Amino acid sequence: xxxxxxxxxxxxxxxxxxxxxxxxxxxxxxxxxxxxxxxxxxxxxxxxxxxxxxxxxxxxxxxxxxxxxxxxxxxxxxxxxxxxxxxxxxxxxxxxxxxxxxxxxxxxxxxxxxxxxxxxxxxxxxxxxxxxxxxxxxxxxxxxxxxxxxxxxxxxxxxxxxxxxxxxxxxxxxxxxxxxxxxxxxxxxxxxxxxxxxxxxxxxxxxxxxxxxxxxxxxxxxxxxxxxxxxxxxxxxxxxxxxxxxxxxxxxxxxxxxxxxxxxxxxxxxxxxxxxxxxxxxxxxxxxxxxxxxxxxxxxxxxxxxxxxxxxxxxxxxxxxxxxxxxxxxxxxxxxxxxxxxxxxxxxxxxxxxxxxxxxxxxxxxxxxxxxxxxxxxxxxxxxxxxxxxx
Amino acid sequence: xxxxxxxxxxxxxxxxxxxxxxxxxxxxxxxxxxxxxxxxxxxxxxxxxxxxxxxxxxxxxxxxxxxxxxxxxxxxxxxxxxxxxxxxxxxxxxxxxxxxxxxxxxxxxxxxxxxxxxxxxxxxxxxxxxxxxxxxxxxxxxxxxxxxxxxxxxxxxxxxxxxxxxxxxxxxxxxxxxxxxxxxxxxxxxxxxxxxxxxxxxxxxxxxxxxxxxxxxxxxxxxxxxxxxxxxxxxxxxxxxxxxxxxxxxxxxxxxxxxxxxxxxxxxxxxxxxxxxxxxxxxxxxxxx
Amino acid sequence: xxxxxxxxxxxxxxxxxxxxxxxxxxxxxxxxxxxxxxxxxxxxxxxxxxxxxxxxxxxxxxxxxxxxxxxxxxxxxxxxxxxxxxxxxxxxxxxxxxxxxxxxxxxxxxxxxxxxxxxxxxxxxxxxxxxxxxxxxxxxxxxxxxxxxxxxx
Numbered sequence: 043x044x045x046x047x048x049x050x051x052x053x054x055x056x057x058x059x060x061x062x063x064x065x066x067x068x069x070x071x072x073x074x075x076x077x078x079x080x081x082x083x084x085x086x087x088x089x090x091x092x093x094x095x096x097x098x099x100x101x102x103x104x105x106x107x108x109x110x111x112x113x114x115x116x117x118x119x120x121x122x123x124x125x126x127x128x129x130x131x132x133x134x135x136x137x138x139x140x141x142x143x144x145x146x147x148x149x150x151x152x153x154x155x156x157x158x159x160x161x162x163x164x165x166x167x168x169x170x171x172x173x174x175x176x177x178x179x180x181x182x183x184x185x186x187x188x189x190x191x192x193x194x195x196x197x198x199x200x201x202x203x204x205x206x207x208x209x210x211x212x213x214x215x216x217x218x219x220x221x222x223x224x225x226x227x228x229x230x231x232x233x234x235x236x237x238x239x240x241x242x243x244x245x246x247x248x249x250x251x252x253x254x255x256x257x258x259x260x261x262x263x264x265x266x267x268x269x270x271x272x273x274x275x276x277x278x279x280x281x282x283x284x285x286x287x288x289x290x291x292x293x294x295x296x297x298x299x300x301x302x303x304x305x306x307x308x309x310x311x312x313x314x315x316x317x318x319x320x321x322x323x324x325x326x327x328x329x330x331x332x333x334x335x336x337x338x339x340x341x342x343x344x345x346x347x348x349x350x351x352x353x354x355x356x357x358x359x360x361x362x363x364x365x366x367x368x369x370x371x372x373x374x375x376x377x378x379x380x381x382x383x384x385x386x387x388x389x390x391x392x393x394x395x396x397x398x399x400x401x402x403x404x405x406x407x408x409x410x411x412x413x414x415x416x417x418x419x420x421x422x423x424x425x426x427x428x429x430x431x432x433x
Numbered sequence: 434x435x436x437x438x439x440x441x442x443x444x445x446x447x448x449x450x451x452x453x454x455x456x457x458x459x460x461x462x463x464x465x466x467x468x469x470x471x472x473x474x475x476x477x478x479x480x481x482x483x484x485x486x487x488x489x490x491x492x493x494x495x496x497x498x499x500x501x502x503x504x505x506x507x508x509x510x511x512x513x514x515x516x517x518x519x520x521x522x523x524x525x526x527x528x529x530x531x532x533x534x535x536x537x538x539x540x541x542x543x544x545x546x547x548x549x550x551x552x553x554x555x556x557x558x559x560x561x562x563x564x565x566x567x568x569x570x571x572x573x574x575x576x577x578x579x580x581x582x583x584x585x586x587x588x589x590x591x592x593x594x595x596x597x598x599x600x601x602x603x604x605x606x607x608x609x610x611x612x613x614x615x616x617x618x619x620x621x622x623x624x625x626x627x628x629x630x631x632x633x634x635x636x637x638x639x640x641x642x643x644x645x646x647x648x649x650x651x652x653x654x655x656x657x658x659x660x661x662x663x664x665x666x667x668x669x670x671x672x673x674x675x676x677x678x679x680x681x682x683x684x685x686x687x688x689x690x691x692x693x694x695x696x697x698x699x700x701x702x703x704x705x706x707x708x709x710x711x712x713x714x715x716x717x718x719x720x721x722x
Numbered sequence: 723x724x725x726x727x728x729x730x731x732x733x734x735x736x737x738x739x740x741x742x743x744x745x746x747x748x749x750x751x752x753x754x755x756x757x758x759x760x761x762x763x764x765x766x767x768x769x770x771x772x773x774x775x776x777x778x779x780x781x782x783x784x785x786x787x788x789x790x791x792x793x794x795x796x797x798x799x800x801x802x803x804x805x806x807x808x809x810x811x812x813x814x815x816x817x818x819x820x821x822x823x824x825x826x827x828x829x830x831x832x833x834x835x836x837x838x839x840x841x842x843x844x845x846x847x848x849x850x851x852x853x854x855x856x857x858x859x860x861x862x863x864x865x866x867x868x869x870x871x872x873x874x875x
Contacts, residue, residue: 154453327692328685334498345452348693372721592871594871622793624793628779657865
């Protein structure tokens with residue numbers, strides 16, 4: 043990062059009234075602008091026609107198993123933290139057609155499905171979400187193969203990040219070192235300030251593309267006071283965070299504790315509902331659906347999101363390898379925090395807290411890890427001793 | 434952001450291309466047992482040869498029904514025909530069973546790691562197969578026999594449920610008459626009149642003729658059979674790094690993206706299916722992993 | 723028998739026994755041979771002997787009315803056949819039939835039983851060895867029982 047000086051060419055200020063032009067300019071350049079908006083009382087990521095579509099004045103209250111979206115009378119555009127959805131739904135779509143096939147008598151032919159679409163511009167990407175996108179990059183560009191559906195969307199995407207000026211109720215990005223401040227991977231990063239007499243954004247430029255777009259908007263270089271406010275705001279957000287994940291030697295910890303009694307404990311609570319995998323910004327598992335029409339002459343192959351919590355996920359001839367909730371929960375958590383590191387070189391968790399908020403029974407992964415770390419494993423505990431009566 | 438490998442220049446294969454099956458025609462269908470059969474396949478378009486390494490697998494697609502991972506069981510030194518031995522147990526394999534000569538299948542592959550037939554040169558070879566596990570091991574045996582002089586003793590230990598479940602019977606009988614190959618077969622149960630061994634395949638290990646200090650063992654079969662087989666092999670003195678197993682898990686994409694085939698940190702489709710026992714030993718003994 | 727003593731003394735089953743115990747056992751031993759297809763022992767009969775197979779193959783069979791005789795195990799060179807002579811009520815639980823010409827050493831179990839009552843050291847040594855054989859057979863049987871090659875319904 044460049045050293046800051048009196049008038050750092052990388053940091054600017056945009057006033058609220060000029061923010062609307064940002065979306066307009068992006069649209070003009072041919073981007074599909076998507077960002078947070080409120081539909082049916084829920085905060086979702088969807089196409090934005092203008093800044094008015096943003097959740098102005100909305101904020102959220104989150105806790106394990108609890109989410110409330112409410113208006114607080116503020117004029118802030120980004121006064122909330124995270125909804126249930128993650129940006130992965132645009133880069134790694136929930137359903138995607140891979141090819142279609144046609145039968146010709148005994149034989150058949152298969153045609154690749156090629157879709158072209160306009161690049162996305164993401165508005166309001168939090169630092170944890172930036173890291174999640176970086177993590178997915180490592181998953182989908184894995185050496186011999188590239189997920190081209192992901193790659194095509196990823197290459198073109200324009201990212202306007204937003205630094206969090208308040209912590210969400212379940213956030214722990216600070217302890218995962220994924221935020222709250224966006225440091226890389228964005229084109230522009232905004233920090234919003236709403237004062238009684240001034241509503242403005244401090245803008246950091248992260249790329250050439252970002253600089254280009256900024257040139258078309260009315261902006262001023264940021265002053266020292268404004269830059270300092272960003273630092274203070276970030277520090278305040280960190281201080282607000284109510285939980286931490288101790289990641290010290292976490293890989294070894296989980297590898298060594300496949301039979302820890304805590305797994306039985308969480309299995310008693312987990313409903314195997316798969317919410318956590320749906321809301322998690324890094325969960326990437328999919329399944330392949332081969333389908334045909336009634337005549338049997340036309341076939342399609344689709345890819346769609348899947349979850350390791352389903353009984354089908356690990357099914358091989360006659361049974362599921364992970365028939366108990368205990369084993370499926372363990373698979374998810376150990377993958378997210380441990381085996382992911384061996385597979386892709388990073389952790390799989392960004393500390394966004396979604397899995398904690400959206401778990402119907404409020405399972406908190408920071409608590410689960412803490413329990414495994416702290417409880418001495420009884421030498422007499424074995425899997426036979428436990429009877430969690432699940433299926 | 435990671436720099437994205439270029440699909441256009443062929444630096445990496447794109448997922449859609451890698452998910453497109455290639456058309457193969459069924460040249461022959463042979464019944465092996467009541468529920469297992471062997472297909473001879475040849476490509477319809479493109480190169481007339483299909484090359485693979487012993488231990489690898491393909492994804493076989495039945496139009497409109499689905500896709501399933503099946504080990505290749507042919508001779509890796511003969512690329513003119515693609516051979517698969519398939520057990521009819523689920524929707525897709527039952528649909529494959531209904532196809533006749535002249536019908537077509539989609540094939541993607543070959544995928545996965547292979548048996549260490551080149552690394553094992555100079556050592557004794559012990560192949561322990563259980564049930565359909567002989568199908569992924571047969572290519573390794575073909576490879577070894579094609580360069581027989583480069584290896585020491587070669588022993589095949591094969592266990593099945595009953596005499597009716599023995600695969601490749603004629604071929605085994607032919608191989609039996611070789612002087613440079615020891616074959617021991619056992620079944621879990623047999624009708625009276627069976628003159629062969631009855632007993633579990635692990636019981637063949639203590640007396641099998643190989644030098645444990647210079648042996649490469651390749652094991653394939655149901656996981657429980659592999660677990661006990663590895664124990665017996667180690668009891669004879671073979672080191673964990675010289676024992677290889679072939680693992681199986683649910684697979685959807687075979688290219689490391691769908692996440693289904695994970696086994697601890699390993700993806701069976703790209704890190705396996707063949708593993709050195711040392712690599713998987715910590716997970717081998719865990720349940721529901 | 724002089725000819726049998728070196729053979730028996732070398733056999734893994736009797737290895738480690740005190741010389742006078744070996745002598746005792748040799749005294750109860752005799753050579754025997756079974757033609758292909760011949761029954762060695764029948765289910766329900768009194769178990770008064772056990773056998774150490776020198777060369778050949780023996781099938782353990784169980785007869786079931788609907789399914790006929792089923793082979794559940796085969797024993798080959800060097801293996802020990804029969805332990806029911808040691809465990810009350812001393813009768814055979816299965817049939818054993820020679821699959822091919824089989825030469826074995828027959829040991830007088832009835833005689834050894836009496837000797838074991840008198841000499842508990844001998845009894846312990848024999849029971850130790852049979853316990854090991856039983857454990858190995860039980861383990862193998864369990865694997866066979868699991869029908870590991872079968873398809874799950």
